């Protein structure tokens with residue numbers, strides 16, 4: 001791409017002639033090839049500025065950095081900007097040029113992946129070529145890539161958006177994580193609408209307080225949505241009011257959904273094992289639907305998705321009717337099988353306190369026997385949530401098995417012991433395969449088992465190595481073995 005097609009954000013015209021060809025951008029010196037621009041970002045672990053020399057040696061045309069950020073002398077121009085992360089995101093948007101026409105983003109502690117998958121399905125049912133991008137990867141017509149970050153870094157993200165647009169995708173939903181918002185990964189994405197699901201304890205290793213965690217989420221409404229755009233806000237969360245106030249102050253059109261919602265109001269819901277019947281009110285009309293998913297929280301997610309669809313011009317009756325055909329995102333209260341006595345086993349991605357609380361509460365109404373749970377907590381992540389999750393499991397489940405979930409570089413037994421402090425009656429089985437097998441073996445008619453924490457994940461990270469591991473596969477194998 002020529003200099004002039006890319007200028008405007010970073011003042012490239014001050015250092016390059018107009019015929020300079022720029023072949024790419026990166027904030028990782030290891031990815032730099034001749035003809036690329038290197039953006040030096042101050043990170044959590046390292047300072048990108050210290051890799052400027054490395055980037056130059058690999059052929060960077062220039063280094064974009066914060067004012068006074070580069071102390072070493074480098075042999076290429078150093079371009080100083082106020083905010084290198086934002087500059088990278090906006091430049092990436094220009095570099096990759098095209099994005100799907102209608103894009104929405106969803107933030108919140110829980111429900112992002114589910115809402116992103118639901119709105120994609122509502123659009124698909126409306127006949128649009130639609131995509132979703134988030135924790136479970138990129139899902140689009142003819143494409144299903146496994147992803148590693150919930151919100152990809154801006155260069156990867158804009159490359160994906162351009163590929164999707166070029167493949168004819170017109171509608172896309174994105175998950176906006178608090179890290180992603182804080183690090184400006186989504187700046188430069190042209191959003192038509194955005195949504196907020198809820199706020200609970202998460203990532204307290206990154207955000208110093210709940211208020212700063214909330215403020216990171218609010219960037220979506222304060223800084224990224226254009227004025228007048230719709231903000232769909234789940235109405236029944238303790239953080240609803242503060243979020244609505246911020247969205248109103250930012251000049252957005254606030255549309256609330258939920259039991260206390262006014263745009264989509266949930267009048268009534270009846271839970272059954274695999275589905276729930278809901279009465280929803282919109283614009284004076286009443287709709288009765290069967291949502292083919294278990295769990296009260298999935299009603300909330302479905303309402304947020306329907307709100308986004310209506311706000312982006314899907315007729316309300318169509319958007320609400322589409323809820324009857326929704327499929328859950330992989331590993332979200334995902335029914336993997338049942339024992340010969342009919343006891344169901346679900347795999348769920350609850351790896352934070354509120355999610356665990358919700359999922360255990362969700363299965364209680366249709367469990368006549370015991371609610372059982374196998375779970376652990378990730379290593380090298382927020383340590384404070386361990387006893388909190390232990391307490392929740394002990395309070396809401398009848399049988400608790402504490403096991404390992406990506407211990408990473410921590411001592412697994414120490415993580416388990418922090419959970420067990422608040423769940424003294426729990427059974428401890430570190431090996432997750434054995435824990436799942438034991439739990440399945442204990443199941444009796446009327447019981448429900450939740451294997452929580454890993455959801456769609458396909459590995460167990462011990463130390464710095466990731467070993468293939470799938471809760472789905474382990475549950476299926478255990479069910480087979482126990483049935484024999």
Ligand SMILES: CC(=O)N[C@H]1[C@@H](OP(=O)(O)OP(=O)(O)OC[C@H]2O[C@@H](n3ccc(=O)[nH]c3=O)[C@H](O)[C@@H]2O)O[C@H](CO)[C@@H](O)[C@@H]1O[C@H](C)C(=O)N[C@@H](C)C(=O)N[C@H](CCC(=O)O)C(=O)O
Pocket residue numbers: 027028029030040041042043044045046047048049051135148149150151152153154177178179180183185
């Ligand atoms: C803590 C965190 O969020 N880190 C993210 C951040 O990295 P960072 O900027 O802090 O990087 P750093 O390692 O300190 O290095 C600083 C800079 O030096 C550069 N560098 C480094 C080494 C080198 O040889 N050369 C070089 O140029 C790095 O590329 C970087 O630009 O920016 C990177 C690029 O976007 C991300 O890949 C990286 O995600 C790491 C891998 C990560 O684990 N992130 C998780 C916590 C995360 O983002 N999770 C959220 C939420 C999950 C959820 O709840 O759903 C997500 O959106 O996935």
Ligand SMILES: Nc1ncnc2c1ncn2[C@@H]1O[C@H](COP(=O)(O)OP(=O)(O)OP(=O)(O)O)[C@@H](O)[C@H]1O
Pocket residue numbers: 108109110111112113114115135150175197198297298300301329331332333348349350351354355356358359455
């Ligand atoms: N609206 C909700 N309210 C509370 N808990 C929920 C809600 N939706 C989902 N959950 C719980 O959180 C888990 C993760 O759901 P989902 O993947 O949709 O959320 P997420 O926000 O994308 O999470 P992550 O940040 O971990 O990717 C589910 O498996 C379920 O246990």
Ligand SMILES: N[C@H](CCC[C@H](N)C(=O)O)C(=O)O
Pocket residue numbers: 351377378379381405406453454457
């Ligand atoms: N995006 C989250 C996922 C956590 C999933 C859980 N299985 C764990 O490893 O803690 C994180 O990396 O913190």
Ligand SMILES: [Mg+2]
Pocket residue numbers: 112113134135136150175
């Ligand atoms: Mg997610």
